[in-house]
Amino acid sequence: MSLRSFFDPKSVAIIGASGTPGKGGYALIENMTKTDFKRKVYPINPKRREILGLKTYPKINKLPEVVDLAIIVINNEAVPQMIDECGSFGIKNVIIESGGFAEASERGKELEKDVLRKARKFDMRVMGPNSIGMIDTSSGFSTPYVPIEAVKKGRVAFVGQTGLLESVFIPLIQNIGVSKVVCMGNKCDVDECDVLEYIIDDSSTDIIAMYIEGIRDGRRFIKIIERSEKVLIVLKGGRTTYGARAVSSHTGTICGENRVYDALFEQYNIIPVKSFEELFDLVKVFISQPFPNGNCVGIITVTGAGGVTASDCCEDNGLEIASVSSRTLEKIREVYPTWAPVKNPLDVWSAIEKTGSEEVYRRATEEFLADGGVDAVIPVIGAVSWMELDIRLFLHLKKKYPQKPIILVGLLGEPDILLRWKKILEPEIPVFPTAERAIKALALLEKFGRKSILKKNKMLRNPH
Template sequence: MNGLKPIFEPSSVAVIGASNNPKKFGHIILKNILDSGFRGKISPVNPKEKEILNLKCTDSPANLKEAVDLAVLAIPAELVPKAIRECGQKGVRGAVVISGGFREAGEKGTELEKSLVSEARRYEMRIIGPNCQGVNNPYHPICASWPLFTLRGEIAILAQSGTIAIAFADWTSLDHLGFSALVSMGNKADVDEADLIDYFSHHGGTRVISLYIEGISHPQKFLKALRDCRKPIAILKSGRTGRGKIAAEAHTSSLAGNDEIFDGLLKQNRIYRAETFEEFYDLAKALAYLQRPSGKRVAFITSSGGAAVLAIDTADKLGLEVPTLTNEMKDQLRKIVPAGASVNNPVDLTGDGDAPMFKKVADLVRPHFDTVVYVFGDPIEGASEIVRSDANELVIFMGGAEVERTEKTLMQKRKIPVFPTPERGIKAYSQLHKFSLD
């Protein structure tokens, strides 16, 4: 799989630029590799230190005494090409270059980047970066990045921006969903988005690939990777506007390209492009954890009339169907719901609705619809016990009381995604519906 196994599944790692200073990246990364549960040999490299975090130090890559699969470099840019050469001479097969000061920094940095790529290719070494925030694979535990995340999930986070990658990862952590891998691509001097799509299309822990990019390195290679990938891909590409393209080039020296052409390529290959960061996250979450609907008929069950109206407005705009219930279903529902509750669609249980009532209504309407949407707008104790992970059900939790937080946590620990607003939940579901039709 394109020579990336030494980077994502190393049996040994050297941290070049490791430090005893807890504020330095070389210290933070070394500590996170240790704390992530990495089971292989770890070699800190620093000519000024004898020992770091109870590990014996080597003064240079040239003097590494044992074979190393992966080198992580956090040293000044001007020292990187030589370090890559020494790593190559010692048989290192992959490197993650955290250091900045390359192509994104101007002409001198561009020459340094060319030099590091030349050295890497001489020794058939694959490079992530430079100017990146590292990699994290919780399935082969190694966090050569920061901050430390260890929860396993099913979404691979591939991003040209370290901040975007970490923010996405933080949301998966807060939602108790985790991720299958995190890669901050940086300048993509060697390994690019196409290489990563190819690798994670075969990665056992990954169900969905999420990709944030500012520009495409090799369009034809990228297009082939999209066509060959058998897993759903959610994409957020910035640099849509004139000013955005300028900002993208300043950030990682990316050529943002013609946005209309890019959009057309994605549509031809049925790849979903998010408009915003929130939509990007929601779409990946839906693709990873929601059942694929067989149609677009949606039943809403709610304890909040206002929240349900917002959900239905969004559903209507996006082409979903919200059919009125049959008279027979209405008669059956009146035996279940509180007096005065609405038995249309949505079925509004009002503030008197409890978890058993939600379940009875869902069981009654489920056979007649493609998806049941729960819109919880009041403290519903036991809500987590009635939502099924094996059925076409979508959960929207409004409210922030302790009961809601507890129930939401219980659901997401069962890998049932919960959406914080009607608009976000319905938008993600509508994209999922389109995916299921392709």
């Protein structure tokens, strides 16, 4: 059964709708009014006549039609009975946003089993429980029970067993742009395979970023990703003993062995990360930059020490410091004092004193981009007022050299400057506060691109 009604329902019932600001059932309705979602919304509340201008209904069976989707946000003890009522009325798709199920207690586990038994009796699909639902920027559908602003459209789908993606992390993903955000909760029915199967066929999505605590059906998961050409980045929770214990109280999931997941990710070119910070770093780079033709990097830095540490980080992550041509060095030397050494990594401090920040960074970046031996460029600039330059110069260079990655580092001196640079450059050029984070992201971009080419060549040689 397709999950279309979870992402783009023609009609929705909100069971537990509230007229009290601050309540989850109020935020649900309020969020839908802020988006482009123009379908029918039916609040269920026996004590009110209307909420935010929408007529309310006392019970699910009093609705004028059988809705595509019901969202339940009521006390956990009442949920199994509500599944019965929804099923008897003919509703086939339900999101349970209530908590207090398998993630909470033995009683919660029994309630969750009861929910699943009743849902199966009606051939009903259930997302959750303990789910915050989803956001679909194509349809304008938004179900979080916390207040959020409209989310910017983009090409990245975020899927996970966490509501953080649709609440706390919304400001982080706004610059990136989103196609879909899905919180599966406890996965009593709809799981990562169901969601992946739907999203890999979604034309509005190029990258899938996931937070998972376990995979229920490994064989099905493999079959799905084998036919997908989308980038898949995965943060696997519960890698340690303590983490696995925390998972059991978060979603009630059994984590599985790390070595099995590591082998799966390596074989099928899935990109593993170890933190949400790294997840967002990679998404920023993958959504905006082309795959480099090789692993040779040009680094432009404002300090000698920065060049040394960046070189170490490149080698640690499988990248090489590019050997640039003598012609390139001669062109760059024109903005340097005669006594200063010119080599990669490029320390531009003395050149800035002679020529000025903007011209030095423009010249060095463009010459590195034009050099056939350089596959990607990382300019490192101090995010401080006395080094200010027109940061838009990098956007002009990206347009001129679209085939090579440019990743900017603004060494965090003044936070306001770094934030301003991000607003100007992202998502076209990702901006990081450290060279180490930029280099790690670039290294994974290069590795994924290289393995993808090998995979395509193998498929061409063995089409069947």
